[in-house]
Amino acid sequence: MTTRPVAAVRQAQGPNEPWAVRASGVGKVFPTRTGEVMALTDVELAVGAGEFVSLIGPSGCGKSTLLRLIADLDQATSGTLEIFGKPAKQARLDQDYGIAFQQAGLLPWRTVAANIGLPLELHGTGKPERAARVAELAELVGLTEFIDRYPDQLSGGMQQRVAIARALAARPKLLLMDEPFGALDEMTRERLQSELVRIAGETGAAVVFVTHSIPEAVYLSDRVVVMSPRPGRITDVIEIGLGDDRGEALRESPEYFERVTAVREALHGVPVERANDR
Numbered sequence: 001m002t003t004r005p006v007a008a009v010r011q012a013q014g015p016n017e018p019w020a021v022r023a024s025g026v027g028k029v030f031p032t033r034t035g036e037v038m039a040l041t042d043v044e045l046a047v048g049a050g051e052f053v054s055l056i057g058p059s060g061c062g063k064s065t066l067l068r069l070i071a072d073l074d075q076a077t078s079g080t081l082e083i084f085g086k087p088a089k090q091a092r093l094d095q096d097y098g099i100a101f102q103q104a105g106l107l108p109w110r111t112v113a114a115n116i117g118l119p120l121e122l123h124g125t126g127k128p129e130r131a132a133r134v135a136e137l138a139e140l141v142g143l144t145e146f147i148d149r150y151p152d153q154l155s156g157g158m159q160q161r162v163a164i165a166r167a168l169a170a171r172p173k174l175l176l177m178d179e180p181f182g183a184l185d186e187m188t189r190e191r192l193q194s195e196l197v198r199i200a201g202e203t204g205a206a207v208v209f210v211t212h213s214i215p216e217a218v219y220l221s222d223r224v225v226v227m228s229p230r231p232g233r234i235t236d237v238i239e240i241g242l243g244d245d246r247g248e249a250l251r252e253s254p255e256y257f258e259r260v261t262a263v264r265e266a267l268h269g270v271p272v273e274r275a276n277d278r
Contacts, residue, residue, distance in 0.1 A: 017048075017049050018049070018082075018084045018085035019046050019047060019048065019049070019082065019084070019085070020047045020048060020049050020050075020051065020083070020084060020174050020206035020208075021045060021046070021047040021070055021081075021082075021083060021174070021206070021208060022045070022046050022047075022080075022081070022082045022083075022085075023043050023044060023045040023046075023066075023069075023070075023079065023080075023081050024044060024079055024080050024081075025042055025043070025044065025078060025079035025080065026040060026042075026043040026044075026045075026066070026069065026076045026078065026079035026080070026081055027040050027041045027042060027043070027076065027077050027078040027079055027231075028040040028062070028065055028066075028069065028074070028076055028077050029077045037230075038230070038231040039062045039065045039230060039231060039232060040062040040065055040066060040069075040076075040231060040232045040233070041231040041232070041233050042079070042233055043066060043079070043232070043233060043234055044234060045066075045225065045234060047206055047208060048206065049084075049173065049206055050204050050205070050206055051206050051207075051222050051223070052197075052200055052206070052207045052209065052220055052221050052222045052223075053206075053207065053208055053209070053221060053222065053223050053224075053225055054208075054209045054210070054211055054216075054217035054220060054221040054223075054224050054225065055067070055208065055209070055210045055225050055227060056210075056211055056212065056213075056214065056217045056224055056225070056226055056227065056263065056267065057226060057228065057232065057267070058227075058229050058267075059212070060229070060230050061227045061228060061229055061230055061232040062227065062230060062231070062232025063178075063210045063227060063232070064178050064179075064210055065232070066232070067176055067178050067208060067210050069081055069088065070083065070088060070097075070176060070208060071088070071092065071097065071099050071176050072088040072089045072091070072092040075088075083096055083097065083174065084096055084173060084174070091174075095119070095123070095170040095172060096172055096173055096174055097172045097173070097174035097175065097176055098119075098166075098167030098168050098169070098170065098172040098174075098175050098176070098205075099167055099175075099176040099177070099178075100160070100163045100164055100166075100167045100175070100176070100177045100178070100180045101163075101177075101178050101179075101180065102178060102179040102180060102182045102183055103183070104151070104156075104159040104160050104162060104163040105163060106151040106159055106162055106163065106166075107151075108150065108151050108152060109150075110150075110151075111147065111148050111149060111150055112138065112143055112146055112148070112149050112150075112151075112154070112162050113131075113134050113138070113147045113148065115151070115162055115166055116134045116137050116138065116162060116165045116166050116169060117130045117131075117133070117134045117169065118166060118169070119166060119169040119170050120133060120134075120169050120170065123170065133169060134147070134169075135147070137165040137168060137169060138165065140165065140168070140199060140202065140203075141161040141162070141164060141165045141195065141199065142161065142195070143158065143161055143162065143165070146158065155188070156183065156184055156188065157184055157188040157191065157192055160180055160181065160184065160192060161192070161195070163180065164180070164196070164199065168199070168203060168205070171203075172205060173204075173205055173206065174205060174206045174207075174208070175200070175203075175205045175206070175207045175208075176207075177207060177208070177209045177210065178210045179210055179211055179212065180192075180209075181193065181211075181216070182211070182212070189216070190248075190251075193216060193219055193220055194246065194247075194248070196220065197219075197220060197246040201244065207220075209221070214260055214263050214264055214267070215251075215260055217263060218240055218242075218256060218259045218260050218263060219246060219250065219251065219256070220246075221240050222239070222240060222241075223237055223238065223239050223240060224237070224238045224240060224263050225237050226238065226263065226266040235266070235269075236266040238259070238262055238263055238266060240259050241259075242255060242256065242259065
């Protein structure tokens with residue numbers, strides 16, 4: 001298994017197209033009562049337009065912190081961070097990205113339609129345009145029949161689909177996702193993984209996806225970024241190269257298992273013994 005250098009990603013996306021995400025020397029230090037805690041150090045990351053990149057690493061390695069820095073929910077202590085060539089704050093103001101967390105975070109007093117349309121409402125989009133966009137997104141995530149339901153009338157998986165639709169409401173060029181399927185059962189999780197692959201392909205948005213699951217990262221991603229224990233830094237970037245067809249049969253293919261093993265070995269830093277090698 002080989003890593004794909006930044007130059008190859010640049011070539012794939014076009015020389016004049018800005019990076020969806022470009023981090024250079026990014027570090028984050030949190031002050032505490034007992035002293036400073038270094039969460040991230042010297043992070044170098046480039047995500048191409050339309051590329052799906054997963055961040056994986058041990059708990060506490062700074063995956064979610066890095067995502068929060070990209071989203072301008074926190075600020076880096078050192079280094080530079082650009083979203084489509086802009087500072088993270090400007091990208092947030094320009095609605096260049098949408099974000100989804102592990103908990104759907106839906107407003108319980110609003111219907112599916114009203115939750116999906118919330119970002120558009122907050123930015124003053126007119127009712128006819130908002131209604132058309134909500135209907136489009138409800139169809140995209142397969143919830144047209146539930147558009148007038150309330151969150152407590154939906155399953156966990158359906159709530160997450162509403163959250164994804166809401167994140168896409170303003171047509172962002174980047175989708176940031178922090179373990180959005182982590183609390184779901186395995187069957188629902190796999191179904192939503194397939195849905196996310198389809199949605200990312202249809203919208204053309206770049207995706208930065210935080211997960212603890214190696215199989216999930218491999219199934220979803222163009223590249224998997226492996227991070228070290230705290231202070232978090234990128235130790236490996238693995239090209240998945242499984243193509244655009246991510247049907248269920250892929251999960252049983254030798255190529256898929258090969259890449260799962262490659263990511264696992266990168267995480268452990270040593271070769272992983274396979275059952276048929278014993």
